[in-house]
Each structure stands twice: as C-alpha cells, then as structure tokens.
C-alpha cells in the first residue's frame with residue numbers, strides 16, 4: 001500500500017485552495033496584527049481572550065469580529081441566533 005504524503009496535500013493546503021479569499025483574509029489579519037494595525041479584542045459574546053478573527057465580509061479583510069473558538073464555531077453553525085444565549089427558543093416575529 002502506497003501512501004503519498006505530499007506537504008501540499010494537507011487538509012490545510014486543500015482548504016486554502018478551496019477558499020482562497022478566506023485564506024488571504026486570514027493572512028491579511030495576521031499581517032495587520034504583527035504590524036500593530038489591528039489589535040485583538042476579547043470575544044464579543046463571553047469576553048474570552050483567546051479569540052479568532054471572524055469575517056462577516058471577506059472582501060473587507062481587515063473588518064473583523066473577535067470570537068473565541070466556541071462562539072466562532074457557533075456563529076458559523078447557527079448564525080446570529082447564537083447570541084440569544086438564554087434557552088434555545090427561536091422567536092418568530
């Protein structure tokens with residue numbers, strides 16, 4: 001059994017190929033952080049200091065929201081609804 005272990009075939013590399021705009025946005029954020037143009041804030045939901053940059057719009061790579069891992073994945077999974085922290089009731093108005 002032959003297993004090819006190409007460095008360019010990692011999940012991360014594949015993700016970059018599939019999502020070039022997201023990848024470039026993250027690169028822009030990392031660069032801005034090291035240059036001091038962008039400063040990390042606490043998670044906007046729980047105030048955690050360990051945060052990721054979330055992009056509402058990938059065409060604006062430096063317009064980001066700071067969210068911890070947990071709330072970041074919840075935002076992607078459930079949209080803005082996740083900010084209704086109390087209970088799981090969905091209000092339809």
Ligand SMILES: [Zn+2]
Nearest residue numbers: 043046068071
């Ligand atoms: Zn959080």
Ligand SMILES: [Zn+2]
Nearest residue numbers: 053054055072
């Ligand atoms: Zn995000």
